[in-house]
Amino acid sequence: MSRVAGNHMSIADLDDIDRSILAELQQDGRITNVELARRVGISAPPCLRRVRRLEEMGLIQGYHATLAPAMLGWSISFFVLVGLDSQKGAVLAEFEALVAEWPETRECHMIRGGEDFLLRLMARDAEHQNRLTRDLIEVAHVVRVQTFQVIRTSCERAGVPL
Amino acid sequence: MSRVAGNHMSIADLDDIDRSILAELQQDGRITNVELARRVGISAPPCLRRVRRLEEMGLIQGYHATLAPAMLGWSISFFVLVGLDSQKGAVLAEFEALVAEWPETRECHMIRGGEDFLLRLMARDAEHQNRLTRDLIEVAHVVRVQTFQVIRTSCERAGVPL
DNA sequence: CGGGAAAACGCAATATTATTTCGTTTCCTT
DNA sequence: AAGGAAACGAAATAATATTGCGTTTTCCCG
Numbered sequence: 001m002s003r004v005a006g007n008h009m010s011i012a013d014l015d016d017i018d019r020s021i022l023a024e025l026q027q028d029g030r031i032t033n034v035e036l037a038r039r040v041g042i043s044a045p046p047c048l049r050r051v052r053r054l055e056e057m058g059l060i061q062g063y064h065a066t067l068a069p070a071m072l073g074w075s076i077s078f079f080v081l082v083g084l085d086s087q088k089g090a091v092l093a094e095f096e097a098l099v100a101e102w103p104e105t106r107e108c109h110m111i112r113g114g115e116d117f118l119l120r121l122m123a124r125d126a127e128h129q130n131r132l133t134r135d136l137i138e139v140a141h142v143v144r145v146q147t148f149q150v151i152r153t154s155c156e157r158a159g160v161p162l
Numbered sequence: 163m164s165r166v167a168g169n170h171m172s173i174a175d176l177d178d179i180d181r182s183i184l185a186e187l188q189q190d191g192r193i194t195n196v197e198l199a200r201r202v203g204i205s206a207p208p209c210l211r212r213v214r215r216l217e218e219m220g221l222i223q224g225y226h227a228t229l230a231p232a233m234l235g236w237s238i239s240f241f242v243l244v245g246l247d248s249q250k251g252a253v254l255a256e257f258e259a260l261v262a263e264w265p266e267t268r269e270c271h272m273i274r275g276g277e278d279f280l281l282r283l284m285a286r287d288a289e290h291q292n293r294l295t296r297d298l299i300e301v302a303h304v305v306r307v308q309t310f311q312v313i314r315t316s317c318e319r320a321g322v323p324l
Numbered sequence: 325c326g327g328g329a330a331a332a333c334g335c336a337a338t339a340t341t342a343t344t345t346c347g348t349t350t351c352c353t354t
Numbered sequence: 355a356a357g358g359a360a361a362c363g364a365a366a367t368a369a370t371a372t373t374g375c376g377t378t379t380t381c382c383c384g
Contacts, residue, residue, distance in 0.1 A: 032341060043363045060229060067222060081310075099317065108316045206334090211332085
């Protein structure tokens with residue numbers, strides 16, 4: 001039996017080297033394979049094979065450059081708790097589809113604990129934020145909106161604890 | 163006058179090619195420079211020079227692999243609204259420093275709009291989450307804690323709208 | 325409107341890295 | 355302990371990154 005068994009597998013199929021690879025790539029996604037291999041203690045070819053396998057397994061979902069929002073003109077980040085007047089599946093899905101179309105929407109989480117959704121949005125300025133908030137209130141089935149403006153972010157870690 | 167004026171600059175110093183580079187690298191941070199150059203329509207050397215410059219300017223803050231939390235054993239993601247009994251700078255800073263030490267803390271935002279902080283935490287299971295929540299309540303100056311468990315995330319976009 | 329310098333470009337050469345090939349080793353199963 | 359699958363690593367090849375440099379473009383400033 002192999003670790004490569006077709007498609008989905010989990011943490012049980014990973015050894016220490018795999019976990020090191022994930023940790024290194026989470027920390028620096030543009031490291032060269034030669035350097036990665038050196039850090040995890042194996043030679044380049046098997047290291048590259050492991051990375052490819054982790055990608056195919058879906059454990060590595062992608063690679064992204066992290067940009068500086070403020071320098072690109074997106075100086076406002078805010079969260080919104082949204083309550084709907086119905087929890088029917090179709091209503092929830094409709095809401096998700098609608099806010100996902102907005103380019104300013106960065107995250108949309110369905111939650112349990114007081115309201116129905118927690119969104120994270122970005123805005124170019126205060127007026128832009130106001131417009132977004134007003135638009136949100138006008139969305140069908142939205143009955144409550146509570147905004148939390150981000151003043152400063154002291155901790156923002158990508159990914160998963162490793 | 164050059165676009166390279168020492169250190170910090172902003173969107174005003176970027177042209178269309180720079181913005182294309184940022185968009186491509188945000189979407190795929192491990193693309194080769196040759197392919198990146200092809201996509202943005204210039205040859206490889208100036209493309210690499212632009213990427214280096216964007217990095218030095220701080221516009222590109224880093225590159226990260228995006229991992230699959232559930233496959234790595236982190237199946238629970240939740241948000242916590244935290245209220246403190248004081249808004250003195252030292253108290254706020256102490257709280258931030260403490261939660262930043264927890265490996266489960268992914269984000270810590272100081273907010274305006276009802277409470278003092280919005281945290282995002284990850285847990286391996288329900289018991290782990292309970293322990294984290296209880297630990298949070300015991301933290302000095304914490305007087306209110308409201309948990310929002312993420313049921314499903316329908317939208318999660320990295321970075322900035324481009 | 326012209327110079328003229330600075331900036332950016334792209335070709336070509338070189339250095340590094342990625343990827344394939346393949347023989348060897350390790351590990352697991354029986 | 356033998357057989358076989360999986361993984362490893364050295365070496366060769368392919369591709370990419372990076373440097374050097376001459377040319378073109380851009381943009382001031384007279």
